[in-house]
Amino acid sequence: MxxxxxxxxxxxxxxxxxxxxxxxxxxxxxxxxxxxxxxxxxxxxxxxxxxxxxxxxxxxxxxxxxxxxxxxxxxxxxxxxxxxxxxxxxxxxxxxxxxxxxxxxxxxxxxxxxxxxxxxxxxxxxxAGRVTVPDRGLPNLKAVDAASRVTAIHYCGDAYRLTTADQKTHTFWEFNLRFKTDGSGSGPLAGKPVLIGTGMQGDRAAVVFARPEEISTLIHRECP
Ligand code: HEC
The missing domain is CATH 1.10.760.10 (Cytochrome c-like domain)
Structure with a gap:
């Protein structure tokens, strides 16, 4: 999930x-x-x-x-x-x-x-601090489960193939996968991008990186 x-x-x-x-x-x-x-x-x-x-x-x-x-x-x-x-x-x-x-x-x-x-x-x-509002804006991407922790990203043909820390692979048509960054305190750890679902359909997702520089260095052009 x-x-x-x-x-x-x-x-x-x-x-x-x-x-x-x-x-x-x-x-x-x-x-x-x-x-x-x-x-x-x-x-x-x-x-x-x-x-x-x-x-x-x-x-x-x-x-x-x-x-x-x-x-x-x-x-x-x-x-x-x-x-x-x-x-x-x-x-x-x-x-x-x-x-x-x-x-x-x-x-x-x-x-x-x-x-x-x-x-x-x-x-x-x-x-005035009279009501307490929990920070529900965005998930804390430093504390995600293995299923969301991306360990490898390969690009082949028109697809990205992602491997997550639970040893599963997920393949997305390149147009359906978005790359985002979250440099805030609740963004991912350096070098540890996170896979998140972005809609009702399971075929769309986003990978969130800690810094924009990681986007090209962590993606490898390689076919299985
Ligand atoms: C679609 C996104 C969006 C929604 C929905 C939205 N806002 Fe905003 N809001 C913004 C953006 C972007 C700015 C900054 C606007 C600018 O710089 O001109 C802003 C600015 C503000 C500001 C000025 C803050 C400041 O620091 O000067 C207030 C107050 C505010 N919004 C209140 C609200 C409230 C209350 C609601 C709900 C009823 C709301 N907004 C809904 C995007 C949104």
Missing amino acids: LPQPARPGIAAVLAALVFSTQARADGDLVRGAQAARACMTCHSFAPGRHMTGPSLASVWGRKAGTADGFVRYSDALKRSRLVWDKRNLDAWLKNPAALVPGNAMGFPGIADARIRADLVAYLEAVS
């Missing part, structure tokens, strides 16, 4: 709320946590864990475009001079393109003011 990237389940998110579930005056944290699932394909709520978008762990009160270590902000957001308070977060979540034209968040916005209020309350609570 190839491990699928972890998906934040609603139960897990709710279980992570270590506070009483009463509604705050202006937004409901339980509903906010549910709504935040829409953000988790791109954002982690764990400190320092950047994905497509920056970590939202301490966004409250921060200047827009300044999360430590996130290097992919649009110029538009960096120049916006916004501070993420209640009003600006609400406007951003309502219509990001209207608040900051040319921003890079591929998200259309949320029309429902109630849901936005819940989300803003949730973002404030996360930043």
Whole structure:
């Protein structure tokens, strides 16, 4: 079995709320946590864990475009001079393109003011440390089982043949195998790429390397 990237389940998110579930005056944290699932394909709520978008762990009160270590902000957001308070977060979540034209968040916005209020309350609570959010953004690729640890990659014809540490081989049409890198703290160990499934179909997968330089050195052009 190839491990699928972890998906934040609603139960897990709710279980992570270590506070009483009463509604705050202006937004409901339980509903906010549910709504935040829409953000988790791109954002982690764990400190320092950047994905497509920056970590939202301490966004409250921060200047827009300044999360430590996130290097992919649009110029538009960096120049916006916004501070993420209640009003600006609400406007951003309502219509990001209207608040900051040319921003890079591929998200259309949320029309429902109630849901936005819940989300803003949730973002404030996360930043204040009033809710605990486990880092469910991506799997820890340093701790994978033998079935996912790639020990050899051969390229022959139009196929990649991968051997994993459990002595199995997996053959992929070259167009169905993606090569990725994860240089973060939870990326693979140096020289130890990891095989992960990338979709519903077993014929697609990705190999994640610790560094881009490994991609060519660890792949050998060789037929069985
Ligand atoms: C498709 C991916 C995607 C989704 C879904 C998404 N975001 Fe974002 N978000 C981004 C990206 C990328 C940026 C950086 C935008 C830029 O630099 O212009 C961003 C930026 C932000 C920022 C500004 C952060 C900062 O440090 O200035 C906030 C706040 C934010 N998103 C909140 C949310 C919330 C809340 C949701 C869910 C309702 C959400 N986003 C959904 C990709 C996404």
